Amino acid sequence: MAANAYRNGELDFTDVNTQELETLRTEFPDEYYKFLHPSTRGLEMQMNVEVLKDLDVRLALSKAIDREALNTVVVQGGNEPSTSWIPEVDGGHPPDAFDAEIGFNEVEAKQHLADAGFPDGAGFPNLTILVGNSPSAVATAEFLQDAFKTVLNIDTTVESVDGATRSDRFTNQEFELFPGGWLHDYPDPENWVLGLFDTGGSLNNYNCSDPDIDALVDKARFNADNTERLAQYKEINELISTRVCGIAPYWHENDHWLVDSNVVGMAENISGNDSSAAGDWNMEAWGLAS
Amino acid sequence: MTAYIIRRLIWMVPLLWAVVTITFLLMHAVEGGPFSRERPLPEAALENLNRKYHLDKPVISLDVWDSQYGHYMWDLAHFDLGQSFYVQDREVSTLIKDGFETSLQLGISAFIFAVIFGLALGIISALNHNGPLDYVGVFFSMVGASMPNFILGTFLIVIFAVELGWFDVLGWGGPENWDFWNPLSPDFWKVFVPMNWDFHKVVLPVLALGVLPAAYFARITRASMLEVLSQDYIRTARSKGLSEWAVILRHAVKNAMVPILTVMGPYLAFLVTGSFLVETVFTIPGVGQRFVESVFQRDYGMIMGTTIFYTAFIAFANLGVDLLYAFVDPRIRYS
Numbered sequence: 001m002a003a004n005a006y007r008n009g010e011l012d013f014t015d016v017n018t019q020e021l022e023t024l025r026t027e028f029p030d031e032y033y034k035f036l037h038p039s040t041r042g043l044e045m046q047m048n049v050e051v052l053k054d055l056d057v058r059l060a061l062s063k064a065i066d067r068e069a070l071n072t073v074v075v076q077g078g079n080e081p082s083t084s085w086i087p088e089v090d091g092g093h094p095p096d097a098f099d100a101e102i103g104f105n106e107v108e109a110k111q112h113l114a115d116a117g118f119p120d121g122a123g124f125p126n127l128t129i130l131v132g133n134s135p136s137a138v139a140t141a142e143f144l145q146d147a148f149k150t151v152l153n154i155d156t157t158v159e160s161v162d163g164a165t166r167s168d169r170f171t172n173q174e175f176e177l178f179p180g181g182w183l184h185d186y187p188d189p190e191n192w193v194l195g196l197f198d199t200g201g202s203l204n205n206y207n208c209s210d211p212d213i214d215a216l217v218d219k220a221r222f223n224a225d226n227t228e229r230l231a232q233y234k235e236i237n238e239l240i241s242t243r244v245c246g247i248a249p250y251w252h253e254n255d256h257w258l259v260d261s262n263v264v265g266m267a268e269n270i271s272g273n274d275s276s277a278a279g280d281w282n283m284e285a286w287g288l289a290s
Numbered sequence: 291m292t293a294y295i296i297r298r299l300i301w302m303v304p305l306l307w308a309v310v311t312i313t314f315l316l317m318h319a320v321e322g323g324p325f326s327r328e329r330p331l332p333e334a335a336l337e338n339l340n341r342k343y344h345l346d347k348p349v350i351s352l353d354v355w356d357s358q359y360g361h362y363m364w365d366l367a368h369f370d371l372g373q374s375f376y377v378q379d380r381e382v383s384t385l386i387k388d389g390f391e392t393s394l395q396l397g398i399s400a401f402i403f404a405v406i407f408g409l410a411l412g413i414i415s416a417l418n419h420n421g422p423l424d425y426v427g428v429f430f431s432m433v434g435a436s437m438p439n440f441i442l443g444t445f446l447i448v449i450f451a452v453e454l455g456w457f458d459v460l461g462w463g464g465p466e467n468w469d470f471w472n473p474l475s476p477d478f479w480k481v482f483v484p485m486n487w488d489f490h491k492v493v494l495p496v497l498a499l500g501v502l503p504a505a506y507f508a509r510i511t512r513a514s515m516l517e518v519l520s521q522d523y524i525r526t527a528r529s530k531g532l533s534e535w536a537v538i539l540r541h542a543v544k545n546a547m548v549p550i551l552t553v554m555g556p557y558l559a560f561l562v563t564g565s566f567l568v569e570t571v572f573t574i575p576g577v578g579q580r581f582v583e584s585v586f587q588r589d590y591g592m593i594m595g596t597t598i599f600y601t602a603f604i605a606f607a608n609l610g611v612d613l614l615y616a617f618v619d620p621r622i623r624y625s
Contacts, residue, residue: 001460001573004452005459008451008452008455010459010460163322164322164323165321166328167326167327167328167330168321168326170328171327202330
């Protein structure tokens with residue numbers, strides 16, 4: 001609806017629904033802007049479920065996901081495929097940093113599943129993918145379902161529910177597989193870790209519990225040496241990502257905007273620390289040329 | 291007649307009680323709550339909110355006054371619909387009043403369009419029975435009655451707003467702060483001043499909402515007119531030398547109106563309360579859009595408030611229609 005209002009001249013500035021991204025990008029090539037949204041999405045896995053306690057199973061699921069194809073099919077190439085949990089701008093790794101360890105690889109995915117005791121998917125229990133009811137959420141779940149069947153020969157069930165139910169199930173840890181993620185509150189790697197991946201963390205609903213991660217969190221949490229602290233969080237990011245500890249990251253999100261050429265005074269602040277608008281564009285200074 | 295009206299009003303009490311109880315229990319049976327978040331609220335904040343809205347009590351219990359249901363019914367008995375769980379600094383009654391102002395403008399506008407267009411089309415069809423104009427009218431009636439308003443709305447937006455640029459896509463163009471409860475206020479009369487309307491924003495949602503009832507009115511008018519036109523008194527009127535217009539307007543249309551009026555009342559209530567989807571498609575801040583949002587947000591206060599409001603509105607509208615029958619058709623008497 002916002003896109004139609006933009007076409008119609010009722011709006012001078014609007015965000016773009018990724019379902020319409022390709023059309024609008026082509027239609028308004030000079031008015032389209034893209035910025036990295038400080039968030040990561042991935043396939044969250046409930047590690048209290050017996051089969052998902054096995055690292056080989058988690059690696060098999062992660063390596064069965066073709067992140068490039070997922071990005072193309074579901075959001076028309078709108079996001080940045082990634083195997084790193086923490087975005088590089090917030091002190092993490094480049095998006096392709098862990099492609100070799102958890103990225104798409106059909107052969108290795110099959111091997112990991114066989115190593116876990118489920119050769120060619122035989123005997124693997126049916127897991128449920130819990131998603132919201134937006135078109136892109138359902139498309140993501142169906143893509144994953146198809147990938148797991150095609151690559152691993154395992155069956156999964158997609159359960160689509162409304163937002164409140166999805167949130168309730170997530171916080172009550174009533175899920176097996178859950179496309180979800182994190183949007184940073186402030187640009188520091190600790191915001192991507194504390195409470196999320198330490199054992200018993202208040203937001204650790206997937207029950208990631210790794211002694212190496214806990215030990216590093218204890219060191220980094222109150223470390224006054226900033227250089228060392230950042231290095232420790234980087235190490236934690238590597239452990240979270242490569243051990244698929246509760247989540248297999250699949251992309252960093254982007255913000256997409258259409259801005260009419262009549263709008264003046266916009267200057268992006270490179271901190272990119274504003275999650276509600278593209279960058280910190282100092283909205284107070286905006287105006288219309290005519 | 292007075293006894294009948296009093297009896298109908300008394301009957302509304304158990305009706306409202308049943309609707310409130312069923313809605314309350316169904317609403318709480320659905321998973322998720324008003325404060326469900328993927329990133330949950332801090333525990334202390336959640337406890338405070340639950341206490342404030344009585345969500346720390348059981349939904350219903352033997353000690354009914356110490357349950358959520360009991361608290362709600364007690365407040366309702368004092369005409370207090372409570373606060374919204376989502377827009378937390380606003381009363382539900384205020385949100386409904388604000389939204390209803392817009393929904394009422396939209397519903398009445400669509401109703402006026404439907405009556406004028408539907409009656410005209412039905413009469414023209416009947417007067418040109420089995421002619422080209424009749425087929426056009428019947429075709430419109432079939433298409434209009436078959437097409438859901440949200441699909442029609444989308445087509446209208448693409449063609450008339452995006453492609454032709456004649457109309458706007460977003461919002462509502464009726465006068466704001468319409469004091470529809472108080473005819474003595476100057477703000478009551480502002481809706482009757484064309485200058486106060488932005489027709490660029492009004493035309494498309496009114497068409498989207500009004501086409502279906504217009505098609506229905508056209509079908510009923512056509513059928514009713516065809517029946518009346520074949521009556522002996524029409525032939526008598528013509529044989530007495532009355533002009534064709536006088537025959538049609540004074541004898542045919544007037545007598546054909548009774549069955550049309552019987553459906554108009556319920557349709558007015560339907561248009562005022564049934565614009566959820568059109569309001570959502572055109573981003574109109576009416577009470578229907580608020581109701582849809584409140585369901586997704588589990589805004590218990592708004593869900594209950596809008597349900598009660600709609601129930602009471604439809605009950606009163608039906609009562610009004612029943613009373614109107616007695617005036618239109620002298621054979622109807624209530625006792």
